[in-house]
Amino acid sequence: GAVVSQHPSWVICKSGTSVKIECRSLDFQATTMFWYRQFPKQSLMLMATSNEGSKATYEQGVEKDKFLINHASLTLSTLTVTSAHPEDSSFYICSARNLQGYEQFFGPGTRLTVL
Amino acid sequence: GIQVEQSPPDLILQEGANSTLRCNFSDSVNNLQWFHQNPWGQLINLFYIPSGTKQNGRLSATTVATERYSLLYISSSQTTDSGVYFCAVGDGKLTFGKGITLSVRP
Numbered sequence: 001g002a003v004v005s006q007h008p009s010w011v012i013c014k015s016g017t018s019v020k021i022e023c024r025s026l027d028f029q030a031t032t033m034f035w036y037r038q039f040p041k042q043s044l045m046l047m048a049t050s051n052e053g054s055k056a057t058y059e060q061g062v063e064k065d066k067f068l069i070n071h072a073s074l075t076l077s078t079l080t081v082t083s084a085h086p087e088d089s090s091f092y093i094c095s096a097r098n099l100q101g102y103e104q105f106f107g108p109g110t111r112l113t114v115l
Numbered sequence: 116g117i118q119v120e121q122s123p124p125d126l127i128l129q130e131g132a133n134s135t136l137r138c139n140f141s142d143s144v145n146n147l148q149w150f151h152q153n154p155w156g157q158l159i160n161l162f163y164i165p166s167g168t169k170q171n172g173r174l175s176a177t178t179v180a181t182e183r184y185s186l187l188y189i190s191s192s193q194t195t196d197s198g199v200y201f202c203a204v205g206d207g208k209l210t211f212g213k214g215i216t217l218s219v220r221p
Contacts, residue, residue: 034208038156043201044211091156095209102146102165104209106158 003027004096006107013084014115021079021110023094029074030096034104035067038091050077084114117142121202121212128192128219136187136215138202145206147178149187152199152214161187161200192219 003026013019023033031052036044048058048069056069066088068080077096081088091111095104118141128134140147149161162169166180173192178185189196197219203209 032207043213044158044203046208046210049208093156093158102206103148103160103163104146104203105160106150109156109158111156 002105004105004107006094006110008110009108010111012113015085016083018080018082019084019112021092023077023107025075025096028098030098032097033071033077034095035079036093038093086114089114117204117210119202119204119210119212121215124215126215126217130192130194130219130221132192133190134192136200138185138212140183140204144204147185147204149176150201152201194219194221
């Protein structure tokens with residue numbers, strides 16, 4: 001149980017285009033999902049907290065207009081990187097927390113490369 | 116915000132050896148999780164352990180919440196244990212430590 005999927009697993013796009021990443025909790029409902037970013041050889045940094053049916057809460061320094069988050073249902077959150085640039089290239093990981101507690105379950109990540 | 120420190124930053128072991136990885140954190144929390152990040156980037160949940168002791172095969176973990184630290188024990192290490200181990204703490208959201216890179220040599 002407690003499986004989280006992400007799609008796509010990797011994406012290459014041209015500078016200036018937008019990319020959407022989906023995060024799904026497959027076997028549980030998640031009122032809260034989280035989006036993290038990881039650069040090579042570094043730790044995970046929280047970008048935003050996504051709550052079903054309400055606006056996302058962004059961490060300091062994260063541009064909300066660039067990283068659009070939508071949490072449309074209890075099993076799906078999406079992250080859209082708008083007008084992507086090479087510096088947005090990174091590994092994006094989502095997690096989901098079930099209704100019962102604090103434990104988070106992580107997706108396999110999406111590797112974004114912007115040319 | 117919460118500060119999370121992991122030590123040592125790097126660890127090299129011979130196969131079969133035991134090891135202890137440490138995580139110190141600066142505030143009381145409701146969530147502490149240990150992860151192993153595999154070469155493809157997937158975070159593997161090892162333990163959800165805000166307090167107490169748990170064991171899973173060759174791995175065990177102990178969190179002493181009152182003293183704000185957690186320990187991950189790996190016994191009889193194998194080459195497949197190599198990778199980065201993260202400790203993450205928090206309540207609603209998690210703060211990750213910088214990770215411990217473990218290399219197990221055959």
